Amino acid sequence: MTPSRDLVARVAAGAVPAIGRMISRAEAGSPEARPALAEIYRRAGRAHVVGLTGVPGSGKSTLVATLTAHLRKAGQKVGVVAIDPSSPYSGGAILGDRIRMADHVCDAGVYIRSMATRGAMGGMARAALDAVDILDVAGFDTVIIETVGVGQDEVEIARASHTTVVVSAPGLGDEIQAIKAGILEIADIHVVSKCDRSDANRTLTDLKQMLTLGTLTAGRTEWRVPVIGLSAYKGEGFETLMTAIGNHRRVAFETEAGARRRAAIARFRLEKTAETLLIERFTRGAAPVAGPLAERLSTRDGDPYGLATELLEQALAPHASGAST
Amino acid sequence: MSQPIRVLLAKVGLDGHDRGVKVVARTLRDAGMDVIYSGLHRTPEEVVTAAIQEDVDVLGVSLLSGVQLTVFPKIFKLLSEQQADDLIVIAGGVMPDEDVAAIKEMGVREVLLQDTPPDLIVSTLRRLVAERGER
Numbered sequence: 001m002t003p004s005r006d007l008v009a010r011v012a013a014g015a016v017p018a019i020g021r022m023i024s025r026a027e028a029g030s031p032e033a034r035p036a037l038a039e040i041y042r043r044a045g046r047a048h049v050v051g052l053t054g055v056p057g058s059g060k061s062t063l064v065a066t067l068t069a070h071l072r073k074a075g076q077k078v079g080v081v082a083i084d085p086s087s088p089y090s091g092g093a094i095l096g097d098r099i100r101m102a103d104h105v106c107d108a109g110v111y112i113r114s115m116a117t118r119g120a121m122g123g124m125a126r127a128a129l130d131a132v133d134i135l136d137v138a139g140f141d142t143v144i145i146e147t148v149g150v151g152q153d154e155v156e157i158a159r160a161s162h163t164t165v166v167v168s169a170p171g172l173g174d175e176i177q178a179i180k181a182g183i184l185e186i187a188d189i190h191v192v193s194k195c196d197r198s199d200a201n202r203t204l205t206d207l208k209q210m211l212t213l214g215t216l217t218a219g220r221t222e223w224r225v226p227v228i229g230l231s232a233y234k235g236e237g238f239e240t241l242m243t244a245i246g247n248h249r250r251v252a253f254e255t256e257a258g259a260r261r262r263a264a265i266a267r268f269r270l271e272k273t274a275e276t277l278l279i280e281r282f283t284r285g286a287a288p289v290a291g292p293l294a295e296r297l298s299t300r301d302g303d304p305y306g307l308a309t310e311l312l313e314q315a316l317a318p319h320a321s322g323a324s325t
Numbered sequence: 326m327s328q329p330i331r332v333l334l335a336k337v338g339l340d341g342h343d344r345g346v347k348v349v350a351r352t353l354r355d356a357g358m359d360v361i362y363s364g365l366h367r368t369p370e371e372v373v374t375a376a377i378q379e380d381v382d383v384l385g386v387s388l389l390s391g392v393q394l395t396v397f398p399k400i401f402k403l404l405s406e407q408q409a410d411d412l413i414v415i416a417g418g419v420m421p422d423e424d425v426a427a428i429k430e431m432g433v434r435e436v437l438l439q440d441t442p443p444d445l446i447v448s449t450l451r452r453l454v455a456e457r458g459e460r
Contacts, residue, residue, distance in 0.1 A: 001459045017409060020380035021460075028328045091329060092354035098375060099364035105371040111378055116329070116359045 004036035012043065014138050016111070023113055026130035029276075040133050047079070047136035047143045048249045051161030053123060053183065056149025058169040059193035061100035062232045064146050068104055070242050071142055077109045079135030079143040083125050086116040093117075097146060111135060122156030123147035126276060129160055129269060150183060158186035159268040162252035162261065163245060165189045168207065170200040184210065187225055189244050195229035195237065204229050222257040223248065285315030330454050331381040335363040335372040340390035345439065349385070349417065349446060356447040369399035377409050382454050388418040397428045411460050413453045417441070 004025050010018035022040070025033035054060050061082065068078045082097035093116035104110040113135075115125040124147060132143045147157050158164045166187035184190075184207070192203050207227045226244050230237035252258040293311050296302045302310075332353055334346050343365055350360045361379055363372060376384045386396065393416065404412055416428060417437045425436045435449050 016374075017377050017380075017407060020378055024328075024331075024380045086359075087354060087357075090355045091357040093329075093359050094350055094354050095359060095361040096364075098361060098379075102364060102367070102371065105374050106368075112375075114359075114361050114379060118329075 004033040005039070008036050008039050008137075011040065011134060011138050016108075019111060019134060019138050020113075022134050023127070023131045026134065027115070027118075027125075027127040029127065037130055037133075040130075040137050044133040044136040047132070047140055048163065048252070049132055049136075049143050049145065049161045050245060051145045051147065051157035051164045052167065053147040053150055053154070053157045053164070053186075054167030054191075054193075055169065055172065058149070058167045058172075059230075059232065060146050060149070060167050061097045063165075063167055063191065063193060063230065064097070064144055065101045065103065066232050066235075066238055067144065067241070067245075068101065068110055070238050072104075072107065072109055074242070076141040077139060078104075078111075079132070079138070079140035080110070080112045080146065081115060081125075081128050081131045081135070081143065082112065082146040083115045083117060083123070083128060083148050085148045086118045088119075091118070111138070111140060117148060121154075123150045123154035124156050124160065129272075155183060155186045160265060162258075162265075163188050163248045165191055165241075165245075167191045167193050168203055169193050170195070170197050170203045172203075188223065188248050189241070190225060190227040191237075191241065192227065192229045194231065194233075196231040196233045200229060222255065223251055282312070282315050285317070286311060289314045330358045330383065330450060331361070331379065332358055332383045332385060332450065333361045333363065333372070333376045333379055333381040334385045334387065335367055335375075336365045336387055337367050337369060337372060337396050338388075338390055338392045339366065340388060340392070341365060342389045343387070345389070345418065346385075346387040348443075349387070352443040352446060353450070358450070369396055369403060373400060373403040373407065373409070376404075376412060377407055381412070382457070383413045383415060383450055385415050385417060388416060388420065391420065393420050393424050393428050397431050397433060401432050411457065413457060415449070415453070417446075 007018045007022045011022050026037060052060055052064060064080055068080065071078045084093055084095045084097060086093040095114035095116060097114055098112055101112055113131055115128060115131065117125050120126045128145055132145065135143045145157060145161060147154065164186050166183060168190065170192065190207050192200055192207065194200060204227055211225055211227065228237055228240050228244060230241065252261060290311060293307045297304065297307050334350050336343055336346060350362050353360045361381065363375060400414065404410060414433050415435045415437065416433050419439050429436065434453055437446055437449065
């Protein structure tokens with residue numbers, strides 16, 4: 001086994017097998033890879049991270065493919081991290097996002113990696129941000145994260161990307177859907193896909209009205225969220241989207257609001273990583289002590305909050321290791 | 326903490342029959358593996374590039390069109406150019422016995438033909454990955 005440290009230089013040189021292996025090590029989450037990932041993180045920070053999210057079947061993968069083609073034409077190298085769900089039952093996954101991206105597979109300026117959620121919530125995979133850093137260090141100018149098909153409140157992507165694009169498809173709801181809280185709030189850019197369909201205008205209008213309401217109540221001015229209609233079938237709307245992404249990139253990297261956003265991204269990353277470490281520690285510590293407490297709960301010798309507090313104290317006690325007791 | 330086995334299932338060439346490969350994909354998913362499906366009509370170059378970018382443990386090529394003696398030499402040549410010789414390559418589908426022997430000679434580790442029970446597909450992959458060890 002090649003030590004992870006030795007992979008870093010090859011990742012920085014853009015060697016595809018090294019990039020692939022490094023992402024696998026990040027996914028495995030083994031302590032052996034941590035110094036290498038630390039080195040990667042120190043060197044990263046150059047790439048524009050674009051998050052792409054929307055309901056299942058809204059056309060995210062198709063959009064990623066077309067967007068990638070346009071970014072390539074503009075001379076950029078493009079990394080893609082495409083996330084699909086793991087089965088809550090078997091833990092397995094079918095990762096099918098590559099199928100829509102077939103045109104780019106043999107282009108050396110494009111790197112596509114599929115990832116399964118493996119139990120992570122929020123529409124992301126735990127190692128997705130590590131993968132973004134790895135692609136950043138490997139010289140990809142834009143890294144696109146495609147989330148799983150989301151419902152209404154998987155909004156984590158907005159806390160991890162410089163530019164968040166929310167894809168809506170026509171025919172999925174009325175103007176009341178559009179004023180609800182959740183996913184529609186997080187967009188820096190709204191895209192309505194499948195605009196070759198006759199009911200697309202309605203969706204465009206609903207979203208625009210929703211945004212106008214928001215401006216009336218909150219008065220946000222530093223970035224006007226555009227609503228862009230797209231048709232991958234007719235090839236329409238992509239120039240407008242490219243311009244919007246370019247403009248938002250400047251906001252993200254050159255303005256005060258962008259600097260605040262990047263600081264918030266770091267804060268989120270810090271807390272999320274701490275949460276992962278805490279869960280690992282808790283899971284290890286809880287394994288030997290949870291049984292008796294659960295037994296007491298099931299015989300009503302104690303209540304959920306009281307026993308859970310006890311479990312936390314025991315699991316996270318400094319001497320709890322999981323091996324002893 | 327063991328990681329799920331990662332598999333790329335690929336259809337190569339002008340072969341439009343993907344019922345079988347989808348059944349295999351579902352079987353492996355239900356056995357807890359991460360399965361990446363390439364879609365139809367891929368070239369050997371596309372399949373090898375995808376396998377390396379995705380850093381899969383196993384590349385499974387499904388063939389019902391009789392092109393195995395053309396496709397596998399190309400795949401193995403590309404893999405060795407990329408120094409990805411630790412990738413486990415298996416084949417599935419329908420083919421004559423003499424072709425099975427020929428592609429095994431080239432480096433295909435197992436050939437799982439159309440009557441292979443699902444459990445055997447799963448156990449074969451697990452065995453091959455265990456034999457390879459850490460990488």
